[in-house]
Each structure stands twice: as C-alpha cells, then as structure tokens.
Amino acid sequence: MENRTDKNSYTILFAVGMVLVVGALLAFAASSLKPNIDENKRLEKQQNILYAMGVNENDESSANFVSTTDAPELFNKYITKQLVIEGDNVTENDQAYLIDVKKEQANAKAGKVRKLPLFVGEKDGKTYYIAPIYGKGLWDAIWAYVALDEDMVIQGAYFDHKGETPGLGANIKQRFFMDDFIGEHLKDNGTFKGVTVAKGNADPKNTNKTDNEVDAIAGATITGDGVTAMIKSDLKLYVPYFEKLKNN
C-alpha cells in the first residue's frame, strides 16, 4: 500500500482524477441549482425595492421584508412604472429591475451610455422614485435602493453588502443606520450635494435633515465612506431626470 501511493505516476493520476471528479460535481451542483438561485435573487430585488418605498414588515427595531410569496403581487401593485434612462431617452420597461447596475457601471467606464433604471412607485397617494446604486465598501461590494420624492429628498433606503465586517460595516443594513437617511436632502440650495456619512457629526440623533449628513457607524469608516461615495456618484446621474420632471 505504502509503495503504491508513493509513486509519482499514482500521485499524478490521483490528482487528475480528483480534479475531474470534484470539477464535475461542482459544475453539476452549480448548474442544477442555478434556476432556484436566480429566482431567489429576483424576488430579493423586488423585496429590496418595496422595502425602500416603505412596503415592508418592519417591527420596532428590526428590518423585515414582505414575504417572498407576497413580493411579486405587491411589486405589481405598488410599482406603477419601471423606467430606463439612457442619456436623454426615457423608456418604459417592465424588466428594468433586472438591470445589473454593476455591469452598467463597467459599460459607462468603457465609454458606452449607461442604462439607469428607475422605479416609480405609488403608495397612499404619494409618488416614490426608487434608484438602485452600487459601490464598494471595505471588503467587497455594497449597494442600495434609495426612494426619493420629486425634490430628491430621501423617503426610504435599503442598504446591503456582500462581505462587510459583522458588527461594524455590516451594520449598514441595520435600521438605525438606514432610517437615518429618511428625510435627508440630497440637494443643498438647488445643487446636488449627496449625503455624507460623517464622523464627529454634532447631530447624532439626526434632527437636522438639511445638513446633507448622517451619523457614521463607529469602527466602520471605510464602509461609511463607500456609502458616501456611492450616493454621490450614482444618484447624481439621476439629477437631469428630476430637473426635467420639475420643469414639466
């Protein structure tokens, strides 16, 4: 036994065989589970968008989505229009929520026109404009769905991340952080300024909604800076649309 497994030929054969078996196994698992995974991701997008416009099952302190079974129905009920903004062109497309914001950012870098999805929702007689944004935190991607009104005042936000540190950066998806954004103005005297996640903010209870600042999470500086940058760069792209909306 010892001798056989010590031979070079055996070692190489074993390695090749192992790679083939494990490779086949993983490929099989990935492709057979892909439809389920894609469906879960699609439902999650609907839940995120609904969450941002206030259609959720939040209790006092934790963030809860509507259930996955209700999500498609509620999505059809509340989201009245899905728009794709390409430069000056605005078209309706009921698959706009499936647009991959990360891919569009890469397209924009390659010099192509970036497709900007925008979802128009209607709840209790109020209109919400929900924009998806995408950026980077400390370890990996962070993204958000931000619901705005006509004046670009934030009405709700849902933040999420791929791999921020639990207890620190991962807290951007906690209510205490997300709720701080509600009511914040993106504009300052008519020009776009964004919302800065500020350390040493003199307003930790966040009563001043026009200071373009929310309180940062202690120990999560880089994630917070990522949120600031993502709001500044991505939401700014929607300014022309909102200006047109006002003038009409």
Add this chain to the structure above:
Amino acid sequence: MGLLSKKDSKLILDPLADNNPITIQVLGICSALAITAELKASIVMAVSVLFVLGIGNVVISLMRNIIPSKIRIIVQLVVVAALVIIVDLVLKAFAYELSKTLSVFVGLIITNCIIMGRFEAFALGNGPWRSFLDGIGNAAGYGAILIVVGFFRELLGSGTLLGFKVLGDPIEKTGLYAIGYENNGFMLLSPMALIVVGIIIWVQRSRNKALIEDH
C-alpha cells in the same frame, strides 16, 4: 457501557476543555478574531464549522488509504473547499436568507486551520466513526470559545445581545446609560478578541496547572 465507549467520549470531551483547539492548541485564531464582534455571527460560524469539520473528517478518513502522501494537503484543501461550496450553493437555492448571513464565513471556513489540523492530525490515521467524533468535538470546543468571546464583545461593545438592547438605549439614555454607562467601542475592534481569548487562556491555565508548559 453508555452510548459511546470511554475512549470515544474522550474524543468529544477533550477538545471542549483541556485540549481546546483555540486556548490550548492556539488554532483558528484568525476567524475568532474576525467575526466575534457579534454573538449571532459567532453562533453561525460555530455551527458551520461543526458541520464542515464533522463531514470533512469522515470524507478524509474514508480516503485515508488512497491519498498520495505527497499531495495530501492539497487533497484536504480540495475536499474542504468543495464541501463548503456545495453547502453554500444548496443554501442559496433553498434557504436564501440563511445563506446571506453565512456568505462572509464561507471563505473563512475554508481557511480555518482547525479543519486542516484535524484532517492532518486525526482523520488521516483513524477510522470514519472516530474521525467524526473528533471533528464534532474539536468544532464544539472551537465554537464554545467563539460564543463566549462573541458574548462579551457584543455586550460590552454595543450593549446588545443578538441585536437586542439589553443594557438600554445609548442615544435615548435609558437603562444603564441613564447613570452614565458608555459602550466600550474598543471591544468591537479585533485586538480585543485576542485580549478576551488571552483572558480565557489565563483563567483556564490558572485553574489547571497541568496545562502550563515548562520553559
């Protein structure tokens, strides 16, 4: 004779106390440091490692006679990586919420030195049943320390446990905060994980002198 023979139950109980992978063997420190700022994350990590180490030890033990010794470390890595990826895919397909909580840990599980350590030190030389017990025991010993560290770091650092505000509200100044108590933000930073682990090691060794090495 109970459910397990004396030798077998020693496999499970030893790593929980006098041969603990973190406090005695000082393995798996990196993940103990990275994810224990929250109790919930500690528990999720403990359960994940329990699962991976239990199954992985059995797989390696079954293959122990055919693994070429020259590439055994690579084989071990492939087994644990494949196992973790398959579990992650299955969770993504059927328990999406859970898989999102777990996402950060997938990479950390693969690199956890306890797993490689047990494959190398135990599963390669023992039968599947004993390897399984050894895996469960070591993962439990690792998980127990993780949960203790997570408990203290979340309680003293954020004033919460599993997200519940057990000490009152720091902004509204209720509960303990009303009498001037402050959260210790330092508890949330990684050095404190090492210091807490250090305190556990100190307590454990002062209670059992046999664990103190001679120098």
